[in-house]
Every structure is written in C-alpha cells, then in structure tokens.
Amino acid sequence: EVQLVESGGGLVQPGGSLRLSCAASGFTFSNYAMTWVRQAPGKGLEWVSAIVGSGGSTYYADSVKGRFTISRDNSQNTVSLQMNSLRDEDTAVYYCAKDRQRSTGWYGYFDYWGQGSLVTVSS
C-alpha cells in the first residue's frame, strides 16, 4: 500500500525558515517524481515544487523560486522542502504527491497524496 506521510509543519514568523519532509512507502521511490502542492486556507491548489526520481532535475513555481529548495534521499525514501524567507502568503497546507507515471522525468499529475502538513506564517 502506498503511503506518504508529511511532517515538519508549524508556526513560523515572517522571514523564518521551516523544513518539511515526506516519508514514502509502498512503491519503488526512485522511479517516480515527487511534487509539493499547497492549499491556502479555503483556497484552491497550487503546485509548488517537483523533483524527478534521480533527483537530477528540480522545478519551482515562480512564487517560491529562490526561497524554497526541494531535495530527496532515495536511500531513505524521503523528499524534503526547505522553505526560507517565509511570507504570510506561504501559509497553507502542504501536500506531497507522487507522480502517477513511472518515468525518469516529471509528468506532473498525481495518484497518491499525503495527508498534508500545515504551515502558518504569522507574527
């Protein structure tokens, strides 16, 4: 059974940093791109960042480029999102999601999602 479990969310002041992690199980982790998608309270979904299975390519939304860094550890089956210079507008539930398509690249649609980790940026 595929499972994705996020951790690391919490309350942080504007300008602060936070690191989210997602532990994956139930599939061959290195064969799939992984993506972070966020959802602000009461709002829709926004793609944030993605990383291909090898870790060799990464992708970022313009809204987080230069502030967030995605990485993965295929030996530990984890994907992480380092978030720096956090802003009020980064407040959201952050989901990690698995690409449906096994690939060396990034297809960008998702068949499994974690339960989400709430990040609140507030003074």
Place this chain on the structure above:
Amino acid sequence: EIVLTQSPGTLSLSPGERATLSCRASQSVSASYLAWYQQKPGQAPRLLIYGASSRATGIPDRFSGSGSETDFTLTISRLEPEDFAVYYCQQYGSSPYTFGQGTKLEIK
C-alpha cells in the same frame, strides 16, 4: 501560464441526478494532458481522471471525462451521496502546471 477556469462555481444537485462540470483553458492543453481531482473537507485530493478521459485506478465508471484543446468536461452520470465534494481540473501539458479554482458540488 495556462489559466484554467471552472464553471459553475457551485453546482446544487440531488442524488441520482447527472452532474456536468466544465474546465476551460486559456490556451490549448497539449496532448490532452488534463486531470480531474475530487477533494472532500479535511482530505487530500483524489485523482479521478487523467489524459482528459482515462479513469484512475478504482474510480467508479459513473465518472467520465471528455474534451480536448481548451474545453474539458467531467460528468458524473448518477450522483451518489459520497460524490458531493469540490472538484479541481489540472493541466500538466505546459509548465507551470496549473489547477482550476474548483467547482463545489453540493446537495440540493
């Protein structure tokens, strides 16, 4: 960036009725790389449809997707009580991969 506009914003129907949800793209979505997700309160989204018309694993056949280029539709043939939720379309043909703003399907 491709903007996806979903309509209506809210759809009020009764169990047993047919639901038709629309997703319109600001530019053609290449290779019909369009997906639909269902999200219930407090839950993560669930993949329903990919490639505009292919049902994801375990999705009942009352859910169907159609369309191409800029106009896409999700149809639920006969609504079950568990189908009342928010539905999002997403295009993954052109980066950045974008989502629509959602259609809330509520019980009439």
